Amino acid sequence: MKKIIKSLLWLLLAAVIVAIAVYAWPRLPILTAYAAKDMCSCVFIADRNPESVTKEDLSFFPISLATTKVNYDDKSVTASLFGLVKRKAIYREGVGCAVVVDYPEKEIRQQSRPAMTPPSIAPDTPWPLGNRLPDTLPSGINKEILKAAVDSAFDAPGSKPLLKTQAVVVVCDNKLVAEKYADGFDVNTRCLSWSMAKSVINALAGTLVKEGKLDIFQNTGIEEWDQDERKNITVNNLMHMNAGLQWVENYFDLSEVTKMLYMRGDMYRYAITAPAEYSPDSVWYYSSGMANILSGIIRKRIGNDNKYLAFPYTDLFYKTGMMSAILETDASGNFVASSYCFATPRDWARFGMLYLNNGIVEGDTILPDWWVNYITTPAKGSHGIYGAFFSLWNQAEFPDVPQDMYFCDGFLGQRIFIIPSKKLVVVRLGYSMKDFDMNKFLKNIIGAIH
Numbered sequence: 001m002k003k004i005i006k007s008l009l010w011l012l013l014a015a016v017i018v019a020i021a022v023y024a025w026p027r028l029p030i031l032t033a034y035a036a037k038d039m040c041s042c043v044f045i046a047d048r049n050p051e052s053v054t055k056e057d058l059s060f061f062p063i064s065l066a067t068t069k070v071n072y073d074d075k076s077v078t079a080s081l082f083g084l085v086k087r088k089a090i091y092r093e094g095v096g097c098a099v100v101v102d103y104p105e106k107e108i109r110q111q112s113r114p115a116m117t118p119p120s121i122a123p124d125t126p127w128p129l130g131n132r133l134p135d136t137l138p139s140g141i142n143k144e145i146l147k148a149a150v151d152s153a154f155d156a157p158g159s160k161p162l163l164k165t166q167a168v169v170v171v172c173d174n175k176l177v178a179e180k181y182a183d184g185f186d187v188n189t190r191c192l193s194w195s196m197a198k199s200v201i202n203a204l205a206g207t208l209v210k211e212g213k214l215d216i217f218q219n220t221g222i223e224e225w226d227q228d229e230r231k232n233i234t235v236n237n238l239m240h241m242n243a244g245l246q247w248v249e250n251y252f253d254l255s256e257v258t259k260m261l262y263m264r265g266d267m268y269r270y271a272i273t274a275p276a277e278y279s280p281d282s283v284w285y286y287s288s289g290m291a292n293i294l295s296g297i298i299r300k301r302i303g304n305d306n307k308y309l310a311f312p313y314t315d316l317f318y319k320t321g322m323m324s325a326i327l328e329t330d331a332s333g334n335f336v337a338s339s340y341c342f343a344t345p346r347d348w349a350r351f352g353m354l355y356l357n358n359g360i361v362e363g364d365t366i367l368p369d370w371w372v373n374y375i376t377t378p379a380k381g382s383h384g385i386y387g388a389f390f391s392l393w394n395q396a397e398f399p400d401v402p403q404d405m406y407f408c409d410g411f412l413g414q415r416i417f418i419i420p421s422k423k424l425v426v427v428r429l430g431y432s433m434k435d436f437d438m439n440k441f442l443k444n445i446i447g448a449i450h
Contacts, residue, residue: 026254027253027254028081028084028085029085029087029262029263030254030258030259030262030263031062031063031065031066031081031085032066032079032080032081032085032086032087033079033087033089033099033101033261033262033263034063034066034079034261034262035058035063035066035067035068035079035087036068036077036078036079036087036088036089036099037077037089037097037098037099037262038053038057038058038192039053039054039057039058039068039070039077039079039089040070040075040076040077040089040090040091040097041089041091041096041097041192041328041340041342042057042192043070043077044075044091044097045091045096045097045190045326045328045342046189046190046191046192046342047189047190048184048189049184050068050070052184054068056161056164056166056431057192057431059431060432065081066079066080066081067079067080067081074090075090075091076088076089076090076091077089077097087099087100087101087262088100088105090105090108090109092108092109092111092112092329093112093113094112094113094309094326095111095112095113095309095326095328095329095333096326096327096328096329096340096342097328098111098265098328098329098330098331099262099265099331100331101262101263101264101265101331102264102265102266102331102332103265103331103332108265108331111329111333113309113310113313114306114309114310116310116313116314118313118318118323119318119323121321121323127175127176128174128176128320128321128350128353128361128362129321129361129362130321131187131346133175133176134175137175137177138172138173138175138177140449140450141172141177141448141449141450142448142449142450143448145444145447145448146170146177146178146445146448146449147178148444149441149444149445149447149448150168150170150178150179150180150445151180152441152444153165153168153180153428153436153441154168154180154182155182157183162435163430163435163436164413164430164431164432164433164434164435164436165182165428165429165430165436166181166182166185166189166191166429166430166431167179167180167181167182167185167189167191167345167427167428167429167430168180168345168426168427168428168429169345169346169348169349169425169426169427170424170425170426170427170445171349171352171353171356171424171425171426172422172423172424172449173423174353174356174357174423176346176349179345179346181345185345187344187345187346188324188344189344189345190324190326190342190343190344191342191343191344191345191348191414191429192340192341192342192410192414193339193340193341193342193343193348193408193410193414194339194410194411194412194414195288195338195339195408195409195410195411195414196341196348196408196409196410196414196415196416197291197327197336197337197338197339197340197341197410198288198291198337198338198389198408199351199389199390199408199416200312200316200327200337200341200351201291201294201295201298201335201337201389202239202375202388202389202390203316203351203354203366203367204298204311204312204315204316204337205235205239205294205298206359206366206367206368206371207315207316207366207367208298208301209368209371210365210366210367210368210371213301214235214298214301215235216234216235216236216239217234217235217236218234218235219231219232219233219234220233220234220235220238220293220297221297221300222272222293222297224272224273225272228276229276229279230245230275230276232279232280233245233280234280235294235297236388237280237281238290238291238293238294239290239294239375239388239389240281240284240379240380240382240386240387240388241284241285241286241287241290241379241382241386242280242281242282242283242284242285242379242380242381242382243280243287243290244276244277244278244279244280244281244282244283245274245275245276245277245287245289245290246274246275246276246277247274247285247287247289249285249286249287249288251411256271256274256287256289257287257288257289257338260288260289260292260338261288261336261338261339264330265330265331265332266330266331266332266334267289267292267295267330267332267334267336267338268292268293268295268296268299268332268334269296269332270289271289271290271292271293271296272293272296274289281380282380282381283381284379284380284381284382284383284386286386288338288339289338290338291337291338291389292334292336292337292338294337295334295335295336295337296334298311298335299333299334299335305333308335309329309333312325312327312335313325315366316366317347319361319364319366320350320351320353320354320361320366321347321350321361322343322347322350322351323347324342324343324344324347325341325342325343325347326341326342326343327340327341328340328341328342339411345427345429348408348416348427348429349416349425349427351408351416352408352416352417352418352425352426352427353425354366354367355372355375355406355418356418356420356423356424356425358371358372359371359372374387374388375387375388375389375390375406376390376392376406378392387406390406390407390408390409391406391407391408391409392405392406393405393406397438397439398438398439398442399439400439400440400442400443400446401419401439401442401443401446402419402421402422402446404419404420404421405417405418405419405442406418412430412431412432412433413428413429413430413431413432413433413436413438414428414429414430415427415428415429415438417442419442419446422446422449424445424446424449426441426442426445428441
């Protein structure tokens with residue numbers, strides 16, 4: 001009997017091991033690709049220390065299981081799990097890092113942004129186009145309360161990391177009134193957007209609309225959709241996340257979004273293969289694929305890759321003073337508009353100011369005059385919490401914040417809050433939001449302004 005029981009236990013253990021292997025093995029490439037890509041971008045774009053990236057950005061399970069190796073000579077990072085399932089990410093000048101998948105590494109390495117001459121900004125150019133700040137705060141701001149509110153967003157030196165904030169910037173009435181950075185970060189450190197990049201592609205679409213080069217209310221023009229019900233999907237549907245495409249947005253499993261970001265070289269091409277599940281404008285579902293489809297549409301609409309790669313800079317970043325911004329491309333050369341844009345905290349504040357000021361920067365009209373109203377109009381089916389690639393105020397999450405607030409919303413707590421009634425833009429960047437109370441944070445900042 002004991003031998004039978006022992007044999008059964010061994011069989012059970014073997015079955016469990018096989019089950020775990022069958023479940024885990026297809027997911028391991030996502031884990032190592034994530035680690036390689038994130039480390040590559042943080043080291044070669046943000047100029048960060050690899051140890052800091054491992055301790056912070058790659059510290060959550062199961063990503064923390066991966067080990068990474070940085071090669072400074074060829075600007076690449078290789079990640080593996082116990083020496084297995086290796087994935088590599090490589091840096092390309094001007095277009096950031098991409099996972100080596102579907103395309104030969106040599107071909108990916110040849111990608112770069114065309115030579116460009118950024119506008120010359122003198123060191124003493126005042127904010128917002130420059131970085132010279134006034135010596136005094138605007139009237140009506142309690143300096144001590146504001147400092148305490150900003151300080152409360154950071155972990156105390158030497159304490160156990162809970163809040164995990166890396167940077168905070170506060171702009172009031174178009175003036176930078178407060179900022180603070182964690183150790184290892186400063187005004188020149190580029191920080192990853194994650195899904196705040198969706199708001200960036202929103203702005204880029206807006207510039208094309210203003211120039212008459214894009215009609216968001218017409219169908220997408222995607223040839224692969226011409227013969228089925230997807231032909232009725234519009235760019236407006238994509239930006240409102242109610243295109244009706246079949247999609248699963250689960251970052252911690254093998255899903256459409258993780259396959260797209262870490263297992264496909266052409267994210268646009270993968271996203272457009274999603275079949276129709278609902279009719280357009282009937283069901284709301286958050287999907288990173290929508291942003292990358294729009295990125296591909298814009299690429300096709302521009303029709304020239306050099307102009308496409310220069311477009312975010314000439315039409316948005318340089319005009320707003322976001323001189324640090326880098327929008328990364330995938331292995332095929334498409335901007336990863338769902339997730340991968342880097343900029344300094346001050347430049348993220350400048351991006352928020354573009355919307356606070358109704359698409360105008362220092363007298364230069366960049367977006368249509370109706371654009372802010374458009375992007376803050378709730379998407380059908382979203383229960384009022386989502387507009388067009390922007391998140392909106394909701395009672396459950398922000399009971400103490402004015403209802404006109406809307407925000408750029410990124411994974412792990414990347415936020416740009418825009419509060420028109422308070423003339424406020426608040427940027428919070430970090431590597432977690434699990435223990436961070438966004439409502440309390442904003443309430444405390446608002447409490448400093450009268």
